[in-house]
Every structure is written in structure tokens, then in C-alpha cells.
Amino acid sequence: MSLAAAVDDLYRDVVMDPERWNDDSYAEWLESMAADADGIDRIAARSLRRAVRIAMKLQRFWSSPEADPYRGEPSWEARVDVAVGIPAWRPGLELAERDLEMHPSHEGFDEVRRRFRIVNGSTWMDGVAYEEWSARGTHDRNG
Numbered sequence: 001m002s003l004a005a006a007v008d009d010l011y012r013d014v015v016m017d018p019e020r021w022n023d024d025s026y027a028e029w030l031e032s033m034a035a036d037a038d039g040i041d042r043i044a045a046r047s048l049r050r051a052v053r054i055a056m057k058l059q060r061f062w063s064s065p066e067a068d069p070y071r072g073e074p075s076w077e078a079r080v081d082v083a084v085g086i087p088a089w090r091p092g093l094e095l096a097e098r099d100l101e102m103h104p105s106h107e108g109f110d111e112v113r114r115r116f117r118i119v120n121g122s123t124w125m126d127g128v129a130y131e132e133w134s135a136r137g138t139h140d141r142n143g
Helices: 003-016 023-036 042-062 065-070 076-083 086-102 106-120 130-136
Strands: none
Touching: 003 023, 003 042, 003 076, 003 086, 023 042, 042 065, 042 076, 042 086, 065 076, 076 086, 086 106, 106 130
């Protein structure tokens, strides 16, 4: 599982069951990410720490009376948007970009494209296809 997908899973778990999460569970989650990834570089670690801070905000919101009007929302993504909005999705994009840089693949390219649109509200690299991007050989995230 990619680190970006792991962040999605963290957010899903937190917004759907906020009472289960506390400082210890966040620390355990970070430790498990480091162990599962066989070590994490500084850039990925920074994005993961940011994701945990966002998860803490999500947990506080969904544990508070402020969330009462939204409790019927079945979509975990919408719950993240209600509580934090677009900034919540940035760490996942950063991790997907890092993964694409380290391990270029068509799947990784599509993942960055999808996440980029969510975070930035625009098309990544003006819609360049994976084959063209890969043929360039530069693997420049920004086109």
C-alpha cells in the first residue's frame, strides 16, 4: 500500500470512528508506517506528520457537538472536506508525488493526476498522458 493510500485510510478511520483515536494511536500509526515502508525519508516523514496533525483536527471536529449537523454524512471524503477542506488532501498529494518520483509507474502517474485535481482544482501538467511524460525522461512533477 502506498503512503498516500495509508493517509486516506487514516482519515477514513478517524472521521468514521473518532473516539478510537488518541495521541497513542497516532504515534502507533506513524511507527507502523515507518516499519511498513522499511524506513521513510525526510520528505515523506514531514508529509506523514502533517497528515497526523490534520487527522487530529478531524478527530477533534468529529468528536465535538459542532459536527452534529453532519453526522449523517456517509462519505468519509465529504466528512474530511466538512471538517478541514482542501488542506487535508495536500499530504496525500505530496506522498503520491514522492512515490511517483521514486518509482515511476502508470498507476502512480494517475494517482498524482487525481490528487492534483482535488488539491488544485486544475488539470495536472495540462493533461499530458503518462506515455508522453515517461518519454520525456525528466519526471518533472510540474511539467
